[in-house]
Amino acid sequence: MVEVAAFVDLLRSTVIVVVGTGLLAALAGLLTAASYRWATTRAPPAGVGTIVGLSTVTGYLSYRLVESRAFFEGVPLDHQFSAGFVLATLFVGGTVATAGGRLGDRIACEVTAIPRIDGDGEAVASVRAARLAVSIELPDVIDDADGYRPVDPALRRAIAGSTVRLPHGLTAEQRRDRLERHLECEYGVGYAAVVLDDDGSLERVFVGQQSSGLGSMLPPGTAAVAIRADCSPDASLGDPIEIWSTGDRIRLVTTGRLRTTAGSVATVIVERDRVGDLSPEHRYRVVTRPDESTDGYAFASTLRRVDETVVTLSVDPEGPLAGEFVGWLPGRVLLVHRDGEFHPLPADNETLQAADELWVLARPDHLTESDLTSAPI
Known part of the structure; x- marks a missing residue:
């Protein structure tokens, strides 16, 4: 028991x-x-x-x-x-x-409230049998987008010739958006543009990488430096500044422009040969200078987050731009360089002349669709 x-x-x-x-x-x-x-x-x-x-x-x-x-x-x-x-x-x-x-x-x-899609059953079998999914094969040659850094060649080879499946019945604009989002998310490219024919078939694909860091935003002969500093409370992005030393001996170290602040650390843009005068161990005082501030740095920061980019166009005497109005161009013409003079934000009815140099804010694929050649800034 x-x-x-x-x-x-x-x-x-x-x-x-x-x-x-x-x-x-x-x-x-x-x-x-x-x-x-x-x-x-x-x-x-x-x-x-x-x-x-x-x-x-x-x-x-x-x-x-x-x-x-x-x-x-x-x-x-x-x-x-x-x-x-x-x-x-x-x-x-x-x-x-x-x-x-x-x-x-x-x-x-x-x-x-996420709908579950059953992978089996008569409905799915009917859709597969009817071939309602559209298979789009990407071109064997993937082009670089103007105004963006080139994509790694190995990544371009991986994109070339691949097949993307899209739902049936999408409009041309919806198909373009789906393809661009697929390239940006699946392959990690910073920018993707797709050019479609009139019948909706794929013609060309452009890819590029967004510029990272401050290097692409610095004027020639300058450098960005992080320093420990007491900043003026009214200082903002792009303001001209003076950098003063603190302690017993107060002196003007250098001048420059303010890039950003994070607590007691400020990133400033100064002349390259004055970088050695700034020490990470010392604390400085940043004072705004009595000068007009500029929105150029804020514009450059915004430009890096959107699809548009700034490109240059040259007006060839025998090209399609000679004699056309500025408003005919895709995007927005920011500047016209003519006979040694600069004309900012020209009117839409301004006539383009031979040898003009244009700075245009536009999407690279819009320039390609208009058969305009461009060079990145």
């Missing part, structure tokens, strides 16, 4: 542990699938809930084994009962973790 009672107690403990670890695995699979669906709005990868649930069960069994050197008191680790306990625990944990992952996905879809 004593042995029977001991066996019953052992069996009860085994059932409790198996059920408990199964619930733990189900909870882990549920939370994993729900979190993935909520964060990405996509269905979790197949088996991810099962793997996480089994990992949780394995972790618990390993902890119990390390703590007591056995799963149950009086039962050796190499006993058949211990082996059966491990197999049963893993089987139950994997099964309920799979179910928990599916339940968590459904719960996340209901809570966040």
Whole structure:
């Protein structure tokens, strides 16, 4: 009777542990699938809930084994009962973790109002049979976008000749937007432009990288330096400044322009040969100079976040621009250089003349569609 009672107690403990670890695995699979669906709005990868649930069960069994050197008191680790306990625990944990992952996905879809698309069934089979998805093959040659840094050749080769699937029935503008967003998100390019024919077929693809850092925004002969400084409260981006030393000997170190401030650190733009006069160990005082501030740096910062860029166009006597109005050009003409003089923001009815140099703010693909050659600034 004593042995029977001991066996019953052992069996009860085994059932409790198996059920408990199964619930733990189900909870882990549920939370994993729900979190993935909520964060990405996509269905979790197949088996991810099962793997996480089994990992949780394995972790618990390993902890119990390390703590007591056995799963149950009086039962050796190499006993058949211990082996059966491990197999049963893993089987139950994997099964309920799979179910928990599916339940968590459904719960996340209901809570966040994400529609679930069934990959099987008659409707999907009909769509596939009708070939309603449009396959677009990218050109074998990917061009560089004017006004942007060139993309790595290996990345261009990866883009060239690839196939993109789009829904059927999209307009030409929607198709262009989908393709551009696909290139920017899938391949990590800073800018992508797609040129379509009149019938909606793909003609050319332009890609480029956005310039990073301050190098592309610095005037010639200048450098950007971070210093410890007390800035004037009314100082703003692009203001002309004076940098004064502090301490017993107060003197004017140099002049420049303010780029940005972050607490007690200021980034200033100074002449390149004066960089050595500024030390990171010293603290300076930044004072705005009695001069007109400029919005050029703010404009350059904004320009780096949009698709438009500034390019130059030359008016050839035999080219398509000679004799045309400024307003005919795509984008916005910022400056016309003519006979040694600069004419900012010309009127739309200004007639272009041979040998004019133009600075135009426009999207590179709009210039390409208009058959205009350009050079980056």
